[in-house]
Amino acid sequence: xxxxxxxxxxxxxxxxxxxxxxxxxxxxxxxxxxxxxxxxxxxxxxxxxxxxxxxxxxxxxxxxxxxxxxxxxxxxxxxxxxxxxxxxxxxxxxxxxxxxxxxxxxxxxxxxxxxxxxxxxxxxxxxxxxxxxxxxxxxxxxxxxxxxxxxxxxxxxxxxxxxxxxxxxxxxxxxxxxxxxxxxxxxxxxxxxxxxxxxxxxxxxxxxxxxxxxxxxxxxxxxxxxxxxxxxxxxxxxxxxxxxxxxxxxxxxxxxxxxxxxxxxxxxxxxxxxxxxxxxxxxxxxxxxxxxxxxxxxxxxxxxxxxxxxxxxxxxxxxxxxxxxxxxxxxxxxxxxxxxxxxxxxxxxxxxxxxxxxxxxxxxxxxxxxxxxxxxxxxxxxxxxxxxxxxxxxxxxxxxxxxxxxxxxxxxxxxxxxxxxxxxxxxxxxxxxxxxxxxxxxxxxxxxxxxxxxxxxxxxxxxxxxxxxxxxxxxxxxxxxxxxxxxxxxxxxxxxxxxxxxxxxxxxxxxxxxxxxxxxxxxxxxxxxxxxxxxxxxxxxxxxxxxxxxxxxxxxxxxxxxxxxxxxxxxxxxxxxxxxxxxxxxxxxxxxxxxxxxxxxxxxxxxxxxxxxxxxxxxxxxxxxxxxxxxxxxxxxxxxxxxxxxxxxxxxxxxxxxxxxxxxxxxxxxxxxx
Numbered sequence: 193x194x195x196x197x198x199x200x201x202x203x204x205x206x207x208x209x210x211x212x213x214x215x216x217x218x219x220x221x222x223x224x225x226x227x228x229x230x231x232x233x234x235x236x237x238x239x240x241x242x243x244x245x246x247x248x249x250x251x252x253x254x255x256x257x258x259x260x261x262x263x264x265x266x267x268x269x270x271x272x273x274x275x276x277x278x279x280x281x282x283x284x285x286x287x288x289x290x291x292x293x294x295x296x297x298x299x300x301x302x303x304x305x306x307x308x309x310x311x312x313x314x315x316x317x318x319x320x321x322x323x324x325x326x327x328x329x330x331x332x333x334x335x336x337x338x339x340x341x342x343x344x345x346x347x348x349x350x351x352x353x354x355x356x357x358x359x360x361x362x363x364x365x366x367x368x369x370x371x372x373x374x375x376x377x378x379x380x381x382x383x384x385x386x387x388x389x390x391x392x393x394x395x396x397x398x399x400x401x402x403x404x405x406x407x408x409x410x411x412x413x414x415x416x417x418x419x420x421x422x423x424x425x426x427x428x429x430x431x432x433x434x435x436x437x438x439x440x441x442x443x444x445x446x447x448x449x450x451x452x453x454x455x456x457x458x459x460x461x462x463x464x465x466x467x468x469x470x471x472x473x474x475x476x477x478x479x480x481x482x483x484x485x486x487x488x489x490x491x492x493x494x495x496x497x498x499x500x501x502x503x504x505x506x507x508x509x510x511x512x513x514x515x516x517x518x519x520x521x522x523x524x525x526x527x528x529x530x531x532x533x534x535x536x537x538x539x540x541x542x543x544x545x546x547x548x549x550x551x552x553x554x555x556x557x558x559x560x561x562x563x564x565x566x567x568x569x570x571x572x573x574x575x576x577x578x579x580x581x582x583x584x585x586x587x588x589x590x591x592x593x594x595x596x597x598x599x600x601x602x603x604x605x606x607x608x609x610x611x612x613x614x615x616x617x618x619x620x621x622x623x624x625x626x627x628x629x630x631x632x633x634x635x636x637x638x639x640x641x642x643x644x645x646x647x648x649x650x651x652x653x654x655x656x657x658x659x660x661x662x663x664x665x666x667x668x669x670x671x672x673x674x675x676x677x678x679x680x681x682x683x684x685x686x687x688x689x690x691x692x693x694x695x696x697x698x699x700x701x702x703x704x705x706x707x708x709x710x711x712x713x714x715x716x717x718x719x720x721x722x723x724x725x726x727x728x729x730x731x732x733x734x735x736x737x738x739x740x741x742x743x744x745x746x747x748x749x750x751x752x753x754x755x756x757x758x759x760x761x762x763x764x765x766x767x768x769x770x771x772x773x774x775x776x777x778x779x780x781x782x783x784x785x786x787x788x789x790x791x792x793x794x795x796x797x798x799x800x801x802x803x804x805x806x807x808x809x810x811x812x813x814x815x816x817x818x819x820x821x822x823x824x825x826x827x828x829x830x831x832x833x834x835x836x837x838x839x840x841x842x843x844x845x846x847x848x849x850x851x852x853x854x855x856x857x858x859x860x861x862x863x864x865x866x
Contacts, residue, residue: 225244225249225252225477226241226242226243226252226255226256226475227241227242228240228241228486228517229518230516230518230533233432233433234433234436236436237532238432239531239532239533241256241259241260241533243256243257250279250611251562251592251594253280254283254560254562255474255475256474257280257283257284257286257287258287258472258474259472259474259533260488261289261290261440261441261442261444261445261531262289262290263284263289263292264435265277265281265291265292265294265415266293266294266296267293267294267295267308268296268297268308269295269296269298269304269305269308269419270300270301270302270303272304272308273308273312273315273316274829276830278315278316278831281316285412286560287559290410290411290439291409291412292409292415292417292418292431292434292435292438293312293318293416293417294427294431295308295417295418295419295420296420296421297422297423298329298330298333298419298420298421298426298427299329299330299331299423299426300330301330302330303330303333304329305326305329305417309321309322309417312415315804318415319378319381319382319413319414320378320414320415321371321378321379321416321417322374322375322416322419323338323339323340323375323405323416323417324336324338324339324417324418324427324430325337325339325364325367325368325371325419326419327346327364333421334346334347334426335427336419336420336427336430337360337368338430339368339371339372339375340398340402341398342368343359344357344358344359344360344361345357345358345429345430347424347426347427347429351424351425352426353425355430376390378414379405379408382408382411382413382414383404383407383408383414385403386401386404402438405437405438406437409438409439410440410444416434416438418434441531442530442531443462443530443531444463445463447460447461447463447490448460448461449461449546449554449555449556449557450556450557451553452553452555453553459554461490461491463491463530464491464530465491465530466492466493467491467492467530468492468548468549468552469491469492469493469500469547469548469549470490470491470492470547470548470552470554470556471487471488471489471546471547471548472490472544472546472547472556473485473486473487473541473542473544473545474487474559475591476541476542476590476591477591478587478591481537482537482538483537483538483539483540484536484537485535485537485541486517486533486535487534487536489531489532489533490530493527493528493529493530494514494527494528494529495511495526495527496511496513496514496526496527497511497512498510498511498549499550500547500548500550501547501548501550502541502545502546502547503547503548503552503553503554503555504541504542504546505545509547511536511539512538513536513537513538514526514528514536515534515535515536515537516532516534516535517533517534522535543590543591543593544556544558544559561594562611564594564595564596564610564611567607567609568607568608568609568634568635569605569606569607569633569634569635570606570607570608570620570632570633571605571606572629572630572631572632573629573630573631573632574630577628577629577630580627580628580629581623581627581629581631583627584622584623584626584627585606588622588623594610594611594615595608595610595615595619596608596609596610597609600639608633638767638814638815639722639767640721640766640767640844640852641716641723641765641841642716642717642718642722642757642762642763642764643673643725643726643763644672644673644725644726644757644763645760645762646672646673646760646761647670647671647673647760648670648757649670649756650667650668650670650671650755651667651668652667652748652749652751652752652755653665653666653734654666654744656744657739661738661741662739663741663744663747664736664739664740664744665701665733665734665735665740665744665745665747665749666733666734666735666748667705667730667732667748667752668730668731668732668733669691669728669729669731670731671726671727671756671760672726672727672729673725673726673760674686674726674727676725678727679724679725685713685723685724685725686709686710686713686723686725686726686728687726687727687728688705688706688727688730689727689728690705690706691729691730692730692731692732692733696732696733696734696735697730697732697735697745698740701735701740701742701745703742704742704743704745704746705730705745705746706749707746707749708745708746708748708753709728709749709750709753711746711749711750712749712750712753712754713726716757717754717757717758717762718762718764718849718853718856719852719855719856720860726753726757728753730749733745763843763844764843764844764849764852765841765842765843765844766814766841766842766848767813767814767838767841768811768812768813768814768839768841768842769811769812769836769838769839770809770811770837770838770839771787771809771811771812771817771834771835772807772809772834772835772836773808773809773824773834774805774806774807774808774832774833774834775806775824775828775832775833776804776828776831776832777799777803777804777806779828779831779832780806782827782828783808783824783827784808786823786824786827787808787810790816790817790820791813792811792812792816793811794810795810795811797809811839812836813842814838820834
């Protein structure tokens, strides 16, 4: 199952990266799903999860960081801290994940590790310092100098597999001393033992150095920075040594469970394999053999064939198979211990369910799921694909909590919402490949509404004579607009008031009149949208002893209101969204201008304490927000984020109303012709 050589993700060499096993991943050259594997290095077992770097697949990073004890933040030696590094940094801080940083691609043109370390300190506000110095950069990059042992490591062989240890070249001595002093100062700021030695001007031993870096890395107060080029396998062996030296073992990292029988009080998890079992399902995947559930074991031992209990719903399950994952290949195992990441078959559960042996009512805390920012209206190209379409959506939404599906009650469209254009595009592509469902996608329809702006009286006679009893009804009264406060007070969008005196309209027909009013409100006269904010007052009418009926009054009322609304200066309302935009301060001008182009009204803008970031609150019509997620990313080099929620319906500008009316008229004519 394991491979013994290195390949490129895109698979130009015909093999392709092991951890990016999906066809789509190899085509686009990016990671889409997180993949788990494990490796042995020296005498230790390391469980590894490879996560995507693209902001659209942020949930994969979120769920991996939720269950890992430590992370390696991989940074590009040329471009440094990128937009996604900021997002991942926020996620790591949210779950208190200790980390190492690895500056990759030092063999590329224009690489500069010192700029990257400055970015880590200034943009991510991390106490970071190099524990290595690269020997040569760009095409001369050959290895690294270890600042703690003061030794040079040169990586030779085709794949950098031969590590040659040597002395520091004389021309690098000054830089080594300078960077070692910097490392010492950064450690002395946070570690007492090193701080005392520093004040007494004593040199710490190699063991004291390593112990201090480990203590402060586990406490999330320090980030050691490693260097290299992963594709050439330079620096990777020393990085794995760093993982063993500085990242916590399962027993060292503090993890907490919530005691459900004691008002969700925090209980620390021991991480020992002899204690009762506690495991968390953090990722689900549908395979040809059923649901595959990825688990992180926090304490105790998971044995094949032993019963376990899902704490969230109390179901008891017998474990049939436990497998250790290596990307999409599996290795059967009989048992797994605290700290392992394994997968199980045949278990029906949800993401973030906790499993125990049934004697504890402890649950692990769940993870943060960001709100979707972009939606598409989708439907299958042919009706016969409907079943596969529904099946695919059910599977995808179970796998990915950031993917939401809803059927719009007003426009009856299936709306797929996600984290960005690439995210949705990948799912539509997967639907086509895995389920053979071609989808037609487009912008979701905006749910417009209609209302009236002036009071208007009506007096309407409905008379129809056919063989036998006919239809006869007459109604009179007025319609008027309601204010927002009146709508809130009434609790319904429209109101019917009966001010009839006498029995010109027999009382049993009042309900029919109200039903007629409701029929008229379903479709407005301008763009066929729902009507709201109208009060109908019935004052008088007439009936016929034989020809009047429920139906006659219902139709009469509906015709009367539809006709009168056309004269009561009707207008179209559109949904206005409250949009919160978070951006670095230097992009303020460009982002404000783009929101103004989208008819946005800025309500407030707050600068954060150190002046580096800005939060804008803007009200923008929903119809103008399509495609904004792509625009804000390109304007802010991917560093900007936004969320939006419904605020209210407001009248559209005159020119937009005329465009909507013309479009509705064309659609109606086309419908009638068909």
